[in-house]
Amino acid sequence: MSETKPKELLDQAIRDMAGAFSVRLCTIGVELGIFKDLHQNGRSTSEQIATRMGLNERYLREWLYGIVLSGYLEFDITTREAWLSPQQEQVLVQEGGRFAQFGTFKLLNSALLPYEKLLSVFRAGGGVGFEDYPPALWEALDHTGCSC
Known part of the structure:
Protein backbone atom coordinates (compact mmCIF):
# COMPACT_ATOMS: atom_id res chain seq x y z
CA MET A 1 0.00 0.00 0.00
CA SER A 2 1.34 3.39 -0.98
CA GLU A 3 1.80 5.99 1.72
CA THR A 4 1.65 8.85 -0.77
CA LYS A 5 -2.12 9.21 -0.86
CA PRO A 6 -2.67 9.01 2.94
CA LYS A 7 0.14 11.55 3.43
CA GLU A 8 -1.45 13.90 0.88
CA LEU A 9 -4.83 13.52 2.59
CA LEU A 10 -3.28 14.16 6.00
CA ASP A 11 -1.59 17.30 4.67
CA GLN A 12 -4.92 18.47 3.23
CA ALA A 13 -6.73 17.74 6.52
CA ILE A 14 -4.16 19.74 8.47
CA ARG A 15 -4.48 22.70 6.06
CA ASP A 16 -8.27 22.55 6.26
CA MET A 17 -8.30 22.41 10.07
CA ALA A 18 -5.86 25.31 10.29
CA GLY A 19 -8.03 27.23 7.85
CA ALA A 20 -11.14 26.64 9.94
CA PHE A 21 -9.43 28.08 13.00
CA SER A 22 -8.05 30.98 10.95
CA VAL A 23 -11.56 31.87 9.77
CA ARG A 24 -12.77 32.03 13.37
CA LEU A 25 -9.76 34.12 14.44
CA CYS A 26 -10.21 36.52 11.51
CA THR A 27 -13.92 36.83 12.27
CA ILE A 28 -13.09 37.81 15.86
CA GLY A 29 -10.68 40.44 14.54
CA VAL A 30 -13.32 41.81 12.17
CA GLU A 31 -16.28 41.68 14.57
CA LEU A 32 -14.45 43.27 17.49
CA GLY A 33 -12.70 45.84 15.30
CA ILE A 34 -9.20 44.70 16.25
CA PHE A 35 -7.94 44.91 12.67
CA LYS A 36 -9.38 48.41 12.31
CA ASP A 37 -7.76 49.43 15.59
CA LEU A 38 -4.37 48.24 14.34
CA HIS A 39 -4.96 50.02 11.04
CA GLN A 40 -5.68 53.29 12.88
CA ASN A 41 -3.02 53.00 15.58
CA GLY A 42 -0.19 51.03 13.99
CA ARG A 43 2.26 48.84 15.87
CA SER A 44 0.78 47.85 19.22
CA THR A 45 1.18 45.33 22.01
CA SER A 46 -1.72 43.28 23.31
CA GLU A 47 -1.77 45.50 26.41
CA GLN A 48 -2.11 48.66 24.31
CA ILE A 49 -4.88 47.21 22.15
CA ALA A 50 -6.75 45.83 25.17
CA THR A 51 -6.59 49.19 26.93
CA ARG A 52 -7.78 51.12 23.87
CA MET A 53 -10.60 48.71 23.10
CA GLY A 54 -11.66 47.61 26.57
CA LEU A 55 -10.88 43.95 25.84
CA ASN A 56 -9.47 41.24 28.07
CA GLU A 57 -5.70 41.38 27.55
CA ARG A 58 -5.08 37.66 28.08
CA TYR A 59 -7.62 36.62 25.44
CA LEU A 60 -6.37 39.31 23.09
CA ARG A 61 -2.76 38.15 23.53
CA GLU A 62 -3.70 34.53 22.73
CA TRP A 63 -5.72 35.73 19.73
CA LEU A 64 -2.71 37.74 18.52
CA TYR A 65 -0.43 34.71 18.72
CA GLY A 66 -2.91 32.59 16.77
CA ILE A 67 -3.59 35.18 14.09
CA VAL A 68 0.14 35.87 13.65
CA LEU A 69 0.80 32.15 13.16
CA SER A 70 -1.96 32.14 10.54
CA GLY A 71 -0.09 34.90 8.67
CA TYR A 72 -2.71 37.63 9.03
CA LEU A 73 -0.62 40.02 11.16
CA GLU A 74 3.01 41.01 11.39
CA PHE A 75 4.70 40.59 14.77
CA ASP A 76 7.97 41.66 16.39
CA ILE A 77 8.92 39.02 18.93
CA THR A 78 11.28 41.42 20.74
CA THR A 79 8.84 44.28 21.32
CA ARG A 80 5.70 42.04 21.27
CA GLU A 81 4.12 44.53 18.85
CA ALA A 82 1.71 43.48 16.12
CA TRP A 83 0.73 45.45 13.03
CA LEU A 84 -0.91 45.12 9.63
CA SER A 85 1.09 45.30 6.43
CA PRO A 86 -0.49 47.35 3.62
CA GLN A 87 -1.43 44.09 1.91
CA GLN A 88 -3.11 42.73 5.05
CA GLU A 89 -5.02 45.99 5.40
CA GLN A 90 -6.40 45.55 1.87
CA VAL A 91 -7.78 42.14 2.80
CA LEU A 92 -8.85 42.70 6.42
CA VAL A 93 -9.82 46.36 6.77
CA GLN A 94 -10.66 48.08 3.50
CA GLU A 95 -14.27 47.24 2.71
CA GLY A 96 -15.32 47.15 -0.90
CA GLY A 97 -11.82 46.97 -2.29
CA ARG A 98 -10.58 44.52 -4.87
CA PHE A 99 -9.00 42.26 -2.24
CA ALA A 100 -11.40 42.93 0.64
Missing part, protein backbone atom coordinates in the same frame (compact mmCIF):
# COMPACT_ATOMS: atom_id res chain seq x y z
CA GLN A 101 -12.52 39.88 2.58
CA PHE A 102 -13.92 41.80 5.55
CA GLY A 103 -17.43 40.43 5.07
CA THR A 104 -16.42 37.00 3.84
CA PHE A 105 -14.98 35.99 7.21
CA LYS A 106 -18.21 37.03 8.90
CA LEU A 107 -20.21 35.19 6.24
CA LEU A 108 -18.30 31.93 6.61
CA ASN A 109 -18.49 32.04 10.38
CA SER A 110 -22.27 32.61 10.30
CA ALA A 111 -22.90 30.04 7.56
CA LEU A 112 -21.43 27.31 9.76
CA LEU A 113 -23.61 28.06 12.79
CA PRO A 114 -26.76 25.97 12.16
CA TYR A 115 -24.61 22.83 12.42
CA GLU A 116 -26.94 20.85 14.71
CA LYS A 117 -29.84 21.58 12.36
CA LEU A 118 -27.77 20.34 9.43
CA LEU A 119 -27.01 17.07 11.24
CA SER A 120 -30.70 16.70 11.98
CA VAL A 121 -31.75 17.03 8.33
CA PHE A 122 -29.12 14.50 7.28
CA ARG A 123 -30.73 12.03 9.68
CA ALA A 124 -34.40 12.81 9.18
CA GLY A 125 -34.68 14.76 5.94
CA GLY A 126 -36.15 18.20 5.61
CA GLY A 127 -34.08 21.28 5.13
CA VAL A 128 -32.24 24.14 6.70
CA GLY A 129 -34.32 27.28 6.28
CA PHE A 130 -33.23 30.87 5.99
CA GLU A 131 -34.62 31.44 9.48
CA ASP A 132 -32.11 28.91 10.89
CA TYR A 133 -29.23 31.22 10.07
CA PRO A 134 -28.33 34.14 12.34
CA PRO A 135 -28.98 37.72 11.21
CA ALA A 136 -25.20 38.16 11.07
CA LEU A 137 -25.17 36.00 7.92
CA TRP A 138 -27.34 38.45 6.01
CA GLU A 139 -25.41 41.43 7.37
CA ALA A 140 -22.18 39.77 6.25
CA LEU A 141 -23.56 39.36 2.73
CA ASP A 142 -23.89 43.13 2.58
CA HIS A 143 -20.19 43.47 3.41
CA THR A 144 -19.13 41.08 0.66
CA GLY A 145 -20.63 43.13 -2.14
CA CYS A 146 -22.87 40.19 -3.07
CA SER A 147 -26.27 41.31 -4.30
CA CYS A 148 -28.52 38.36 -3.56
